[in-house]
Amino acid sequence: MLRWILGGREAQGAVEKNTVLVIGEEQPKNSYTELQVLKGHFDIVRFLVQIDDFRFASAGDDGLVLVWNAQTGERLQELRGHSQQITAMTAYSWPSGDSTHTSLITASSDRTLSLWDPDTGNRVQTVSDLQSSAKCLLVLDRLDLWISGGNELCVWDRDFHLLCKTDHHSDAGITAMIELPKNCIAAAMDKEIVIYRLSVSSSKLDTTVSEIRRLVDHQDSIRALINVNDQAFASGSHVGELIIWDSLDWSIQAYERILWDEPRPEGQAEIRLGFHKQSEMSVQHLASDGQFVIAAVGSGLYLYNITTRSVVAYRKAAHDSNILHTMLFPDGQLMSCSEDGSVRMWELQDLPLPAEPASAGFFGMWTFGRSNKQASQQVKKVPEVTGLRTLELTGDLIGHSGAVQMFVHFPDLGLVTCSTDQLIIVWKNGEMEARFRSLALFQKLEENQGL
């Protein structure tokens, strides 16, 4: 046992290499050399929302909402009121005077919706006894409205007046919503994407919402729905389908099916089936920077280029288990967090060779025209994609002892992660922090007129 701890890392690493990528302790490109552990939650922390340049809110299954200062790690406010777990949280800002005032909207399983002022910690508004608990929230800044999605879709104004709502949907309910141009909203409901249109008149109270289209191209329930850019949005389903839609006419621009078709030795396959079969295919999370879409499929990562409509790079086994959240940085950096408790940082590198020996047929993909849905069922083996790049692991952050649920990145302060282990960790660039501290030190020195 001890050998395993102290000396046997190589041996263990060799085993790991077969399944998942391991980076050693030497990580020169990893600049996160400082961390702060923020304690305060008593249950899984699921949501992080950035409030402004230095504050963020966290919420989770304990029904608590905590407001933190990412710079100092100080807990600024404790928003208590929900009796059950928080199901959705979003920031809601509106201009007040010269600046913008940001509030927090939370939805909970106790079928209430609340508006909080993170400056004072007050519950400003609250609505209870909803017919169903809201599972997602969407703020339409342009219209100064917000929408809650549960079994029905409700449109609210800033003062928590219910403006209009849709009929009761199936039990599945709305799991994700995005805003589309022309006052449209796309809502993911099980296998369908429903397009609603809001008609807003001069008086907000006359706002109505109407269903105008149902997109039924997904084979399985939709897990992720995001806006890519003004022209396109993307959705991913439980069976690994990734569909790029046109934002204006809601037609399919691209249909990808990320498949897992590998002949394996029997025994291993069985184990795999038992544990991973479904989840490995499932698109857990999508993220985009306008040009690329990153899809977290099982424990793998797939980077898709919208303009060329091709996969740019992929990692079949980027993590030990399901990836829960991803993020793309402008400089080609990529970050992912997973149920295995780690956060990994990736870099898109131009390498002539693919990172993994491409087992034939492991990666199936086809690009289709718009209405060619039937053909999409036949998956063809794609020859080596030219210009395929690799995702190189540049570093990992280990600290959580449970699944890392999601993270928020502050450009100047660092990365905030939250986890099932009830902790929030702020990861910081040690060099930058040292510089900040020096700055503060000399400021204080000046204030004190010397030592």
Add this chain to the structure above:
Amino acid sequence: MSVDYQASFVGHPPGCNYPKLNFVEDSKVVLGDSKEGAFAYVHHLTLYDLEARGFVRPFCMAYISADERKIMQQFQELSTEFSKASECLKIGNRKAFANELIKKLKDLEYTRTVLHKETELQKQNSGCYSTQAIDKANELANVEKSMYEHKDLLRQITSYPNRKRKDCEFLPQEQDLPADLAETEKKPTPTESNPDNKSEVISGQRRPSYTPQLIKGKSAKCFDKKLKTLEELCDSYFFHQTMDHLRLIENAFRGDLCYIYTKQIDQALLKKQKITNFLFEEYKDWEEEAASKQFCGASLVPDNSLLPSITLMSGEPECLESHAPSIEGVHTNMEPETSEERLQGPDLTDSSPSDLTQENSEGTDAEMKPSSTSSGDSFGVTGPEMPHVHTPQEKPESPVDPEALYTDNVQEDIADTVDDAEANTEEISATDFTKPKHPGAPCPSAIFEQQPSMKAEAVCCMGQERLLREEPSPELAQECYDDTVVKQEPQSCLQGDPALQGDFTLGAAAITEDPPAGLSPYELNSDSLSDDVSRMNLDDMSDTTSFMSTSNNSDRMSSSFFYGNPITVKQKKKAGQNALRFIRQYPFSQQAIFCLLSGRTLVVLGTDERTVRKLVNALSIFVPNLGKYGETVQPWLSSPFQLTDLQNWKLIGLHRMASPTGSSMLHSLNRYGRYIGVLDTDQKTLRCPPYRSALIGNMANHRTQIKRGSTYFMHVQCMLTQLCSKAFLYTFCHHLHLPISLSEDHESVASRRSSFLHQQLGYSEEDSKIVQFLSELIKHYYLQGPSRTVGPPVFCFSYIPSVLHKI
């Protein structure tokens, strides 16, 4: 020479018949008998006692030592400390005295009523002019006069100048007092014109249980009465405070002059570097006090009595500073050795051997033998044979009293003389003791009564007059040291060395203008001492510390190391022994120390609790920012640790278990492997980043010649202090961290930083890491102070691959 306190009673201004209370200044004298080899600083004070003549009882406290120079050179310090003790006694005494007066008034009141009734009765029985009636009337008048007198006394004692009270800020607990004194003080004195009411009110409020007693017209003879003990005279709370303080004084002045000076220099230096002290120095209260400006409070706060003597010294930086010139004067005055020696040739030869032995045994004596009556005897002999003027007031102290405080007749006004004579202390004996100021006044002598539990070198009784007929021999110490390495004791920290006196006046601007060309002085010291020389010095130093001689069971100590009490240098010195064993035993000790110094948590893993605890104890001396109670060390942990534990603990002793818990523990070891170093005591392996530089090599050389743990600790402490000074320099050099001009980018600052570390400080990459880590700690500490108030602690780490070291 002596003052008759009765005289001031008698000589009260005509017109008012009330006795006047004297608020007498303390007097401080140095007495000595070079033949006996005993010298004493004697502090005379007076306390009020209703039953004493003139309501005043003189007392004295003394510090006795065989080394006269020690007394002379530490006069100011002794005087300051004893003044504090005296002030504490006096405050308690005023309180007790006021209470006593109130009680007495109550008695008188009662007596008056009784007498009044009896007089009336007499008048009725035998007419107004019978002898009995007249007697009774006289008695009544006497009682009434006595009442007025006592009321006046009460007014005087309660209106004791507030100015005086403010001098002694060192009694923060005064608010804890039972409110009576404060209450009485608040009562405006004029209201006492209605004495009957007042006393009733007072007694009603305060002592409902007290039943007044009839006072006989003729008071009893003095010798019929049992004199109050010191504890009765002063409120018991204050009495014990004073005793604690005296114990601290005794502690603080242990050791010879050289040791005291070294300690003072040490303290003075430590005070100067308060920004980095938290890293490796013993935790001191003054770091907090400096903030709250409670300088004088230190020594008498009960909590502080746990701390060693240093608090006492450090409690009063102003005193040290302000007295600098006078001490210097004394010192220079003592210098001309030739003349002294000529004068005292025979005396020297006589007393030096005994002096030596006493010098050596003094420390141990003080600790070991609580009952050293011999020294008391010898001092008793020094008392002059003078006729007794009045009845001795002395009684043995209460047996609780471990120190010896004896009553004594006191001469007044010596304080003045002492002040005048500071520049020439030698003359104190001559002028003061041979020529009484009031020749006519009788010279009382002291009566000594042995205290069974008296301490040898502690505060003790002392006769006062005419002891110093013979010139003292101040240069004894100097003579004795002739053959040893250290020829001269260090100078008092307040003189000579300008480096000590100069304050750090580093402004940001100054640093910027002055790039680190002036580094050389810092460099000079680091390697100039060869191992041998430094070893010798350190050994010497450690030998003079008297408390070193006590030896506890190290196991017990190591197990109780981290809990409850603040960690002291003493404990750390003991840990030094374990550390020495560790570096001899393990070839990879340097890597382990590097872990600790660079902020990487070190986990000591093992099945045997004793071994693990011992190792943790050994390594704890290398943990920066150990904390007052050693909070950053977890000596024995039997459950898996979390990330937050790594944040809080920098050294962990971990129990290896063969159980599910054990395996989850190993799992956490593996998971957080990048943040920790693992020292396995069972397999004798260490897994941590490699270290190959020289810095720790000097600190932990497994072929070291150092034999003693305390010596090794001193050696380590010395190296760590150097390291701290470099970290300090590094931290506070503006241009190393921030761009000088706007056009500069971070890269050029970084290159400047690394060139400073590598070229100017001469550190390798690994050693630079240590300095950088310490620097971050300093920054944190400077920005946030000792208590982390804002946010959780920050955990710094680096991505350096670990290697496995084996024996």
